[in-house]
Amino acid sequence: MTRPAELRCMLMRGGTSKGAYFLAEDLPTEPALRDALLLRVMGGPDERQIDGLGGAHPLTSKVAVVSPSSDPAADVDYLFLQVAVGKPEVSDRQNCGNILAGVGPFAVERGLVPAGEERTSVRIRMVNTGDLATATFPTPGARVDYTGDAEISGVPGTAAAVVIEFPAGAGRLLPTGSPRDMIDGIPVTCVDNGMPTVLMAAASVQVTGYETPKDLEEDLTLADRLRAIRLKAGHLMGLGDVSDTTVPKLTLLAPPRHGGAVTTRTFIPVRCHTSIGVLGAASVAAGLRIEGGVGAALARLPTAGDRIRLEHPTGFLDIDSSLTTDPDGLPVARRTAVVRTARKIFDGTVFPRPAETAPTPAHSPGGPR
Template sequence: MAETEGIPCLLMRGGTSKGAYFLASDLPAGPKERDALLLRIMGSPDPRQIDGLGGAHPLTSKVAVVSPSPDGDADVDYLFLQVGLDEAVVSSRQNCGNLLAGVGPFAVERGLVRAGEGNTEVRIRMLNTGSFATAAFPTPGGRPEYDGGLAIDGVPGTAAPVRLNFEGTAGSSTGALFPTGRVLDTVDGMAVTCVDNGMPSVLLRAADLGLAGDESPAELEADTALADRLAGLRKNAAALMGMGDVSTATVPKMVLLSPARNGGAVTTRSFLPVRVHTSIGVLGALTVAAGILADGSVGHGLAALPGPGEPCRIEHPTGHFDVEVGLAEGLDGVTVTRSAALRTARKIFDGRVFPRPRP
């Protein structure tokens, strides 16, 4: 691979995130070499990412690596990589359901999947956790259609819908929907619910931290005492969840819950883990929904739970996100029967990226 000739890359918005999409065959096969290259492509480490594709925020410093699936279980394999800003870190310890929205269209764009007549379904293996999702999106004339009428909060305008149906999200990173074996725990004197429906998270009541729960991301990020408190809680909750040392990991997420303000189920503020999400991730929303639906959890009593067949509306700093989650009691405890969401994606540019020279 001659870097001076550029590397094929498609920049896409997926949901409320933005990332660089690559074919695995266009990147080095070894993780160490691949990650070093991606740091140079994205412009890290540098909080501005001024010399690369990154947008100086965790939501815009993301990479999707896509390849044909080697077996019949999926059409394509998708590896999500979170690229650090001011640290030379590339993490594969979590999925990203927002970038997932662009994987199906990307697979059609690159010829990995043949488009259907009018609509295409792509079954995707999420390599970070081994779980699966099926993306359905319009393909009139055999090409992905990005224009459409679906609006999602956190993104200006409208675009074509991408329906995501998830399988195997419960416990996909930790081994159980409630990895501590309980729906309610006490960590550092604080009531929490540790839950993993695709995104390992620690849910806690904003009021227990002396917060209203509707503070802006900027207000929360400026609160250094809060950051220190959450860091300690996160470390100890992760130990209970069996996640080991998470000091350099992006999971578990810390999510503050408070009563809904605008007719939804609950208001959220999600930490990434230091910066505050301007909305909420797909798998994060599915995880919050599963957490508040469980009787006895930290958010069950304060949430306005949806009725049968209704979506669970998760409110966030820039609006809301409707997800579909079903829970059922089984012999092994609470299980997830359904996880689905609507997102949009848009192709921004398709071309070749030239990485920053090696130091």
């Protein structure tokens, strides 16, 4: 397939992220050609992304590639690609649960899944990891309706609720086999409930956990310490050398201030998230319920029900999370569900920068874990 001078594209906000959504058939099948094209679409590697769709931040430099699924448990496949800001790199080493919120509506918009008369559920296979999710959203009159009264922190106004439910975890919730590990003298809990995440008390790295993302990013001593912890955690979690990847995420925990269960500050992996990712939140919420984990002593968990409110720099995220145990007595996820919203911003044609002006991007291969 030759590189097109123009291609179909839908720009959508998914949760607290924004990305370009494409049908796989509209992109080159060769990963290197596809990534080079997407880098030009988003405006990389310029750190301002001034000549493309990107918004000069990792949360607005994302891509969803959607196609019919051959998996009988799914309707569509969703490949997430993170287009780096400031360097020529495209990575498929992680999922994105916020961009996931737009995949179901996009699949209906593109005719991959027929719309129900009132509501539609789309079963999604996340190609990056092989995990499954089901997104349910309103489709009155068999058309996607993005309007509604659901609010999520970090997004102005209201929109239609997209309920994303994840099946009971089949993998290891505790990749290291322990609820608590020590890395460089810091107690951590390594958890994976859809996103490999390392939990630690903010106080253990000499910060409060209430700082702004900007203040945390400018703390070079903290950055060096977190970088070292993340590299060692990658090996402990069976991820190998993670120096060139964005996982595992690191989440600092502090006691809640606004009625939630815990305050969070999440690094992705160097920038501090202005909120918290959906899949990262799924891992944090599950981690708070693990007996002996670092979050158990900090969190104020509800006395009844599955819902946990995670406070983050721009508000909160509510997530339903419950655990059970496997035959060996190890904790496993029983139920994980979250309410997000999504909105179609434009649907049309994008004109990438000419190929001869763009460097060949580095590709970070991922695939099922």
